[in-house]
Amino acid sequence: MENCNCNTHKSLAPRDAEWRDELRRALPAKDRMAIPRVKMRELDPADRLANPTAEVNMGLTAEQAVQEATRCLDCPNPGCVSGCPVSIDIPGFIKNIQRGELGEAARVLRSTSALPAVCGRVCPQEKQCESKCIYHKSKREPVAIGYLERFAADAAAKSAPAAAATPAKDATRIAVIGSGPAGLSFAGDMAAKGYAVTVFEALHEIGGVLKYGIPEFRLPNSIVDGEIDALRALGVEFLRDVVVGKTISLDDLREMGFEGVFVGSGAGLPRFMGIPGENLVGVMSCNEYLTRINLMGAGRENSDTPVMTGKRVAVIGGGNTAMDAVRTARRMGAEAMVVYRRSLEEMPARVEEVHHARQEGVEFMTLHNPLEYLADEKGRVRAMILQRMELGEPDESGRRSPVAVEGAVEEIPVDLVIVSVGVSPNPLIPNSVEGLDVSRRGTIVVNDDTMESSIPMLYAGGDIVRGGATVILAMGDGRRAACAMDEAMRARKSNNK
Amino acid sequence: MAKIVSKEHFSEHVVKLVVEAPMIARSRRAGHFVIVRATEGGERIPLTIADADIEAGTVTLVIQEVGVSTKKICALEPGQELADIVGPLGQATHIEKVGTVVCCGGGVGVAPLLPIIKAMKQAGNRVVTVLAARTADLVILEDEVAPWSDEVIIMTDDGSRGQKGLVTNGVEEVIKREKVDLVVTIGPAVMMKFVAKLTEGYNIPTMCSLNTIMVDGTGMCGACRVTVDGKTRFVCIEGPEFDAHKVDFDEMMSRLKSYN
Numbered sequence: 076m077e078n079c080n081c082n083t084h085k086s087l088a089p090r091d092a093e094w095r096d097e098l099r100r101a102l103p104a105k106d107r108m109a110i111p112r113v114k115m116r117e118l119d120p121a122d123r124l125a126n127p128t129a130e131v132n133m134g135l136t137a138e139q140a141v142q143e144a145t146r147c148l149d150c151p152n153p154g155c156v157s158g159c160p161v162s163i164d165i166p167g168f169i170k171n172i173q174r175g176e177l178g179e180a181a182r183v184l185r186s187t188s189a190l191p192a193v194c195g196r197v198c199p200q201e202k203q204c205e206s207k208c209i210y211h212k213s214k215r216e217p218v219a220i221g222y223l224e225r226f227a228a229d230a231a232a233k234s235a236p237a238a239a240a241t242p243a244k245d246a247t248r249i250a251v252i253g254s255g256p257a258g259l260s261f262a263g264d265m266a267a268k269g270y271a272v273t274v275f276e277a278l279h280e281i282g283g284v285l286k287y288g289i290p291e292f293r294l295p296n297s298i299v300d301g302e303i304d305a306l307r308a309l310g311v312e313f314l315r316d317v318v319v320g321k322t323i324s325l326d327d328l329r330e331m332g333f334e335g336v337f338v339g340s341g342a343g344l345p346r347f348m349g350i351p352g353e354n355l356v357g358v359m360s361c362n363e364y365l366t367r368i369n370l371m372g373a374g375r376e377n378s379d380t381p382v383m384t385g386k387r388v389a390v391i392g393g394g395n396t397a398m399d400a401v402r403t404a405r406r407m408g409a410e411a412m413v414v415y416r417r418s419l420e421e422m423p424a425r426v427e428e429v430h431h432a433r434q435e436g437v438e439f440m441t442l443h444n445p446l447e448y449l450a451d452e453k454g455r456v457r458a459m460i461l462q463r464m465e466l467g468e469p470d471e472s473g474r475r476s477p478v479a480v481e482g483a484v485e486e487i488p489v490d491l492v493i494v495s496v497g498v499s500p501n502p503l504i505p506n507s508v509e510g511l512d513v514s515r516r517g518t519i520v521v522n523d524d525t526m527e528s529s530i531p532m533l534y535a536g537g538d539i540v541r542g543g544a545t546v547i548l549a550m551g552d553g554r555r556a557a558c559a560m561d562e563a564m565r566a567r568k569s570n571n572k
Numbered sequence: 573m574a575k576i577v578s579k580e581h582f583s584e585h586v587v588k589l590v591v592e593a594p595m596i597a598r599s600r601r602a603g604h605f606v607i608v609r610a611t612e613g614g615e616r617i618p619l620t621i622a623d624a625d626i627e628a629g630t631v632t633l634v635i636q637e638v639g640v641s642t643k644k645i646c647a648l649e650p651g652q653e654l655a656d657i658v659g660p661l662g663q664a665t666h667i668e669k670v671g672t673v674v675c676c677g678g679g680v681g682v683a684p685l686l687p688i689i690k691a692m693k694q695a696g697n698r699v700v701t702v703l704a705a706r707t708a709d710l711v712i713l714e715d716e717v718a719p720w721s722d723e724v725i726i727m728t729d730d731g732s733r734g735q736k737g738l739v740t741n742g743v744e745e746v747i748k749r750e751k752v753d754l755v756v757t758i759g760p761a762v763m764m765k766f767v768a769k770l771t772e773g774y775n776i777p778t779m780c781s782l783n784t785i786m787v788d789g790t791g792m793c794g795a796c797r798v799t800v801d802g803k804t805r806f807v808c809i810e811g812p813e814f815d816a817h818k819v820d821f822d823e824m825m826s827r828l829k830s831y832n
Contacts (some may be wrong), residue, residue: 206699277790279609279616279656285789316658318790322595343792347804354797354804354823356830373785378611379640380787381831454826501791502809 087183088167090149095170099149105373112216113143120434127406128291129375131431132196132225140226144173146210147218154207155220160551161260163187163194165204167243169223180229184224189263189303190256190550191233193285195225198295232301242271242310247564250333252504255283256546257339257537259306260553266309267338268561269459271444272385273333277318277503280370283341285546290399292406293428320322320507325533335532335560338519339553342538343501346390347494352448357383357456360399361390361495363568368403381477389459391445392495393417398428400493405435409491414437415444416464416477437485442466444477446484448492458488498543508533518542525559526552534560574648574657585637586680587646588622594629596621596659602687603665603813606631607789609636609656610644617641618786619819620684620758620812621660621762622713631657634683634712643796644711660810661789665779671753674746675721676739676767678759682713684781687757691754694706700725700746702740704759708732734735739763740770757816761828767823772817780816782807785830798824 083534089093106233125130136145147169155165164183166167170181184191198204200221208217249265251258254276262272280286285299307313317323328336345360347353364382367373373382388404391398393415404411413432415422418441422429433439443461463483463485470476505513512520512529519528519535534553538544575592582588590771598604620767620792623632634694637646648654665688673692682703693699705711706729716726728740735742739759746752747770755778757767764780771778777778784807786795796807805811 172733209813256804277658278788281660287788316656318658318661321660322599322658324599344806345791345792345794347794347797349804354799354827356827360794363787363795365794366787370611371615381615383830454823454829470723503790 081419086164086167087186088171088179090151090166094174095149098170100175102235104146104148107146107148108210108213108215110142110146111218112146113139115219117223117431119398120436123292123435124406126402130295131292134229135222135226137230140172140223141175143219143223144169144212144426147173148209154209155204155218158204158207160203160547161188161554163204163224165220165450169218169226171217172227172254177227180302182226184227186307187554188550189260190281190307191224191228192298192302193256193294194547194550195221195223195228196298197289199545201426201548204443227421229298232305236355239308240266240310242256242266242269246271247333247335248273248333249337250319250328251337251339253283253341253537253539254281254313255339255340255341255537255549256285257336257341257539257549257553258283258549259302261337261339261534261536261557262553263306263309264554264557265561265566266306266311268557270335270561270564272311274318274325275319276313276315277340278370278568279315281313281315283339284491287366288399288570290365290403293399297483305360309527310362315470321497322501325508335564336534337553337556337560338504338528338533338539339537339549340539342498342543343503344499345494346497346499348496350398350445350447351402351475352450352456353494354458355448355450356454357385357490358448358492358494359383360390361468362395362492362498364400364493365403366458368407375409383418383491384406385489386494387489388412389414389445389487389489390493390495392443392497393424394495394497395424395428398424398432401437402432402435404491404493405437410438411436412440414440414443414461416442416444417474418442418466421466421474428459435491440487441478444479445492449486456489456492459492460489461485483560498538500539500542504539516542524555525563527563528561532560532563562568573653573655575653577628577651579648583709585646586710586712587635587637588683589633589635589645589648590630591633591654591657592629593657595770596657597624597626597629599690600624600631601664602662602691602761603666604660604661605661605662605684605721605789605812606633606657607661607786608633608645609653610641610648612643614655615641616787616789617645618654618661618783618789618808620685620781620783622686634664634680636680640660654709658789661808666692667691667695672700672751673754673756674700674702674743674752675756675806676704676743676759677707677757678704678739678763679706679710680712681759681763682717683779684755686713686716688756688758689717690720698722699743700752701726702727702739702742702745702746704728704763705733705735705743706730738766743767744770747771747774747776753781755816756780761825764816764819765825768816768821770820778794778816779813780819781812782814782819783812784824785828798827
């Protein structure tokens, strides 16, 4: 990680190592560049709907992985690393794959990323590491860094369990609030630095958005559990069913002996549009829909939680969560469509998600915006009124802003509407801590470099700071906070001596 | 996991459970609720806390069997465990000395009313409690509310206990004879709707506690949303108590039937 000199982040696979030099010389760059980019094996679209939890991307074979790793030119100043929010030593792990040292590849990954098997699946690599790959300069497809990351993490998880560790008896105790990507990343780093880390989770499952939000067909729960087990092996303790700010207060944590606290409580609150009919039966947030299915197992044999499946489902919004919801709706047996007010080009969802959604028969109603939902005689949604839009001038986000086409309004029958237009920060912590600096939007205000809040030794990261971002940015926050808190703790302890 | 310490049947379908939950017992206030999951694979359902014992580290829940999940909870025996209990959730009741407070509860709504009655009395209010039920067997917690109430009025639909009539008849009787400064109502949505209608006519501030459908109970899903004063509010984090005169009870009743 940039500007970080802590021991955790020293290179495990230095570029000047002899074996790497040999690999670089084994095959000329020209030959390596002639190898075409690997294609991810995918579950057949027809099989996906019959196996709703089966992962769509099936991973690379060992041969594919080695060949793809060979493509990497092992640049002296790798752009990919600068494109990664957690600065993973990308050539370091890729070259280990190439020489067949998968355990070593995983070790390199783990030293900079607490959740490599997760990142390998859900990171928007095309906008991060892969967008900086040298191959772009010669108009070639970038090295498939995400696929390789997933391959190395999965292979290592299958073979060797992580080495067990327990923190020293006199280790400094650190509390983590929330077990999503920010909290897990922070917890892993702090445990590796020798702290005694306890993670408090409000729900009955560990994993936060990785469990309640992202569907299994994109990120299997077993993968998330594998990552959590690896953290347990590092000595991290997890407590479920504890809402910090409600069950126990921040002062309680201090009394219990926790000297540092990291808040990664996420963006809990779903946003609605405030249009007529939005509280009808059959209109719900994407969080509710996905939580019922992903976390509560609605629709599965041994679950008591009900969910509306609908025959004709509309998902409002164009982000990754909207894609998760609409693809889930297809798997629940519904006809499903995305309603998005701009065009496909402006859609914030990953290209891969849109591609998979199309393969699965999702309809895209782009340049449409809901105005109102209509009820049947029982108060259940029966139709939506859509306003047709066109693209006008670019707005502050740089995207062309949607403008209503006057008079172009249509009524579309639907029996389930899933609203996926963003989330707001969870107010539980900001509201329960006196003296905490909170923005107008409800996010916790932190120092951008250290992630420390207005309260000393209270750090925060992920969506509670950003207000709605990605898994990898949350993880990067956790990582930065861990480095900064470690440094602050050391300074404090040496001053106290 | 939370062990069931004791169990008592108030009636055939209404059960009182005392559950080990030391952290919740310590931090809960009147008005708070918990989310409970009976078993692995069970639903998360909200239940209001009826009482707590900090020393014993327990909370008291009163549950009416109405569906799969409440049946599972009611079937648990002392020594067995709830898979999960989390809380206390929601905003605590705003308690202050206002003068005379009428606390009216119907059915199991009396359970969440009990801590409010206690707190209102302790704050120095004159408390008149109106308990309503369909029939004598379903009147609950009469002995528990009595020490904290200046008067207890019991109403049954069939007249088998107390007076014959609805909760609103009992409340109106009090309003007609003395100055009432605040009404607190907890019970079925339809009951709260009519209490609110009645007190609105007399211009008496009225607070209700809503038991909507929830999944996480921490603001994440929005299943619990209701319209209050024309605005969408989340019961789990902004409630469960609201100004009863501003709640859209018809919308709430329709949403309560989402999965029926």
